[in-house]
């Protein structure tokens with residue numbers, strides 16, 4: 001690798017202006033309202049293509065210890081950690097036909113996780129499994145989800161192809177009444193919500209989208225019956241087809257090279273180019289990662305999290321483009337204050353950022369032979385304005401004769417869909433198949449979607465209360481007025497690129513809360529004072545994101561160009577510090593969240 005050139009002040013000023021113009025070219029007046037919810041408005045796009053149809057079963061009206069909403073890694077890990085605490089009846093309710101969550105739904109060609117498999121796949125120490133690739137294919141990840149579910153006997157009580165439609169606290173029995181779209185009305189002593197962040201596919205609200213007469217689907221519902229093949233390719237039924245794909249985010253980057261191989265002709269409709277860094281995937285053997293030594297996976301996972309959280313870590317065990325670019329993620333955490341005042345930090349950061357972005361733009365020139373296509377593929381914004389992506393196959397796909405790159409930035413995306421295809425800048429592109437790689441409604445699934453009403457004490461609706469008062473939690477997990485309800489997720493909690501690590505720490509915490517309440521015959525419910533204290537902790541260290549996000553191109557990181565929501569949304573000192581805080585709190589203060597029952601536990 002060549003050493004990146006460090007830009008001088010004049011070059012930085014030119015770049016700043018270029019970024020401003022590119023941002024302005026992209027901001028839309030309708031912001032996030034440009035999108036439509038596939039589940040709510042386009043049932044066809046959200047239907048499950050991987051399961052024959054829900055198995056017949058009688059509605060349930062029984063009582064379980066814990067219901068977990070969501071059978072992705074968050075739900076599976078909660079189930080496993082509850083089992084380790086000795087909890088008997090755990091019922092996981094999942095919309096998909098099996099466990100896996102995002103890895104159940106996303107089976108598009110080329111699907112891989114771009115976080116190293118040895119840190120991404122959870123419970124490797126516990127299951128003895130050692131991944132075969134540095135970056136695992138989706139199928140291997142899904143099989144690992146199933147492995148954990150089997151190991152902890154989570155299939156026994158699981159309900160698949162089932163969505164929870166309402167949660168109602170019943171004061172008389174001090175249990176939750178859980179209603180589903182399959183006619184169930186059962187009770188649970190505790191509810192853990194683990195509905196994930198990338199659950200609801202979204203579609204652009206392009207005029208005429210309903211009129212397209214060809215075949216169409218979202219990448220999270222890949223139609224192999226139409227394309228032929230598998231996630232590894234071989235989509236022979238596309239050989240004579242004109243295929244269009246909309247979107248060049250982390251999903252598009254992986255699917256496009258596979259489509260380029262198999263489609264008669266592929267049109268890539270790009271609005272904002274991603275940063276596409278080196279991937280360097282390779283097979284691994286256990287000795288490469290020190291597997292076999294007790295605790296090897298935990299050590300590697302902790303090492304990765306420390307590095308991407310800006311903490312000192314000693315050796316970099318994973319040593320990939322996430323860890324070597326981690327300094328550029330630091331701006332998202334107040335740990336940047338270690339570097340002095342904001343001005344000093346910003347100057348140093350801007351120079352490092354420009355050097356990295358220059359390196360990424362130079363990569364496009366090296367990989368793409370057509371200079372016009374290379375120019376269109378260059379990202380003009382700061383690193384991590386959009387989620388970084390990694391691929392060694394993406395750019396070479398544009399050197400093929402059967403691939404056309406269509407830049408839609410000037411028209412804010414595709415202008416119109418017609419019966420025959422799409423229109424961009426007045427040019428019509430006739431298509432047989434139109435694929436949407438347009439992402440998900442981030443962070444608005446489950447309880448936060450508004451489609452799963454949660455009524456706590458005195459019938460109070462959780463989202464109504466939060467709309468009035470702002471979200472109120474202790475550590476993001478529990479809320480006053482909603483006893484025995486534990487929420488997993490990033491809100492007022494912590495996050496990181498290795499999200500399964502975050503989920504596992506959350507699962508450990510959720511299980512500890514349940515176990516403590518069981519041991520004391522108590523309810524889990526924080527006091528308003530403890531919520532106030534937590535909000536004060538969040539507000540005190542809240543980073544000033546605005547200066548960074550305001551200059552970014554629009555996307556879901558900055559609410560499509562409108563900046564971050566007001567108020568603290570996450571623990572500001574990073575995931576490592578948050579996990580330390582939670583561990584100490586469990587040791588010393590967990591009993592503060594327990595309240596006496598008025599009704600003995602049935």
Ligand SMILES: NC(=O)C1=CN([C@@H]2O[C@H](COP(=O)(O)OP(=O)(O)OC[C@H]3O[C@@H](n4cnc5c(N)ncnc54)[C@H](OP(=O)(O)O)[C@@H]3O)[C@@H](O)[C@H]2O)C=CC1
Nearest residue numbers: 112113114204247248249250251271272387413414438439
């Ligand atoms: N760990 C992993 O390996 C992977 C993780 N993921 C996760 O999933 C998330 C979602 O990724 P992804 O599915 O790619 O979705 P994204 O939301 O990241 O990308 C959506 C894409 O669709 C484009 N788009 C939206 N509307 C239009 C329109 N009207 N016309 C043209 N283009 C349009 C967007 O352009 P624009 O940028 O201009 O809005 C963008 O390129 C990622 O951020 C990541 O967290 C996904 C894949 C792999």
